[in-house]
Amino acid sequence: MITQAFQDLTIPTRGRGLYEFTTAVAQWLDRQHCRHGLITLHLQHTSASLLIQENADPDVRRDLEAFFKRLVPDGDRLFVHTMEGDDDMPAHVRTALTAVNLSLPVREGRMTLGTWQGIYLWEHRTQPHARHIALHFIGEAG
Amino acid sequence: MITQAFQDLTIPTRGRGLYEFTTAVAQWLDRQHCRHGLITLHLQHTSASLLIQENADPDVRRDLEAFFKRLVPDGDRLFVHTMEGDDDMPAHVRTALTAVNLSLPVREGRMTLGTWQGIYLWEHRTQPHARHIALHFIGEAG
C-alpha cells in the first residue's frame, strides 16, 4: 500500500559553506519505516541551495566554494539589489545556478545515493542562518 | 487514498525575463482539491527555465538577468549553433545552468514554498514565445 510522510527539518548554519545532512534524512526515513518509494527535499529559501556532492575529500567543498566565489563575486558593481549586503545578490545568483529541491528513489529503506554522494545544504550568506527544508516521502512503509 | 492529476499549462512570454506563475499553479491545486502530496512541474523547452526565486524585490530579477547576460553573452563567437539567432545558443546554455523541472511537497492544499519564494518561468529568448509546462500531482485529494 502506498502511503506518505512529511517532515520539516531545520539546519542551522554558521555562515557560507557546505553542511552535510545525509544522516538526518536517513534517520527520518528509518523512523518512518519507509521501505520503497521516492523522497523529495525542498529548501524554503532563495539564498541557499541543496547539493548532492562528494563527501570524501573536504578539498572538493573548499574548491567548489572558491570557484563560486570567483564566478559570482561579492560586492559586484553589476548588482542593484545591495541593501541586504554585499553577499545577498551573489547568494541569489548561486541559488539560481544550483538547486533548491531534489528527488531520490528509496529502496529497502535507503536512499539510492552513490558511494561518494552526500546531501548538503549550501549556505551562500556570510552570516549564520536557520534553514528550513520540507521533506516528503511517498511509497511503501511499515 | 492516493490519486493523481495532470494538467498542461501555457505561459505566454514577451521575450527575455522572469514571469511569475505561482498563482496559476496554486489555483490548479485548489480546483483539483489536492490536499497532501507532491507536485511536479516540467517545462517542455530547451531555451527557457523553471526557477524558484525571491518574489519580493524586483531588483533581484533584474540582477539575475544582468548576471546571466554577462556570463553567457549573446553573439559569443565561441558558438557554432547560430542559425536561430544570437540569443539561441546562450538560451540553451542558460537552460543547462538552471533547470527545467522541479518537485515540491504539498501540505493541506498548499505548496511548501518559503515565505519569499515564487515560481518563475525564465524566458531566455529575446522574442515572445508560448511556453508549455506539464503539471503532475500525486497524493491525497478530494
Added chain:
Amino acid sequence: MITQAFQDLTIPTRGRGLYEFTTAVAQWLDRQHCRHGLITLHLQHTSASLLIQENADPDVRRDLEAFFKRLVPDGDRLFVHTMEGDDDMPAHVRTALTAVNLSLPVREGRMTLGTWQGIYLWEHRTQPHARHIALHFIGEAG
C-alpha cells in the same frame, strides 16, 4: 491503483561529452507497462550530470561543451583537489552547476518531454566511465 517500479541503468561513456539515453528510459517504461505517473532519474555520481537538452542539432551539444570548458577550465590553479587529475575538480563544479536528478510526468505511457527534448548523461571526466542511474516510477501501470 498506484504501483511502483525500480531499475538500475548503466551508461558506458567514452570520455567527456553528452550521451543521449531517452530511448533506454522509454523502453523501460514500456516493459513495465507504465501508464500515468511520475518518473525520477538519479545519477549516482559526482562528476557527471543528467541534462535535458535539444536533440536536433548536434552543434548545440558541441557548444554546450565548449562553453563549460571555458567556464570551468581544466587545470585551473584555483583548485586544491587535483590528485585525481586536471579534469576532476572541474567535473565536480560542472556537476554542481547542472543536476544529478530529474522528475518527469508520464502520460499514456510516454514521458512528457517537449518535441526537441532528449535526456542526456553528461560525462565530465576525460576518461571513459560506467555511469549508474537509479530509475523510479510511481503511478498507474498494467
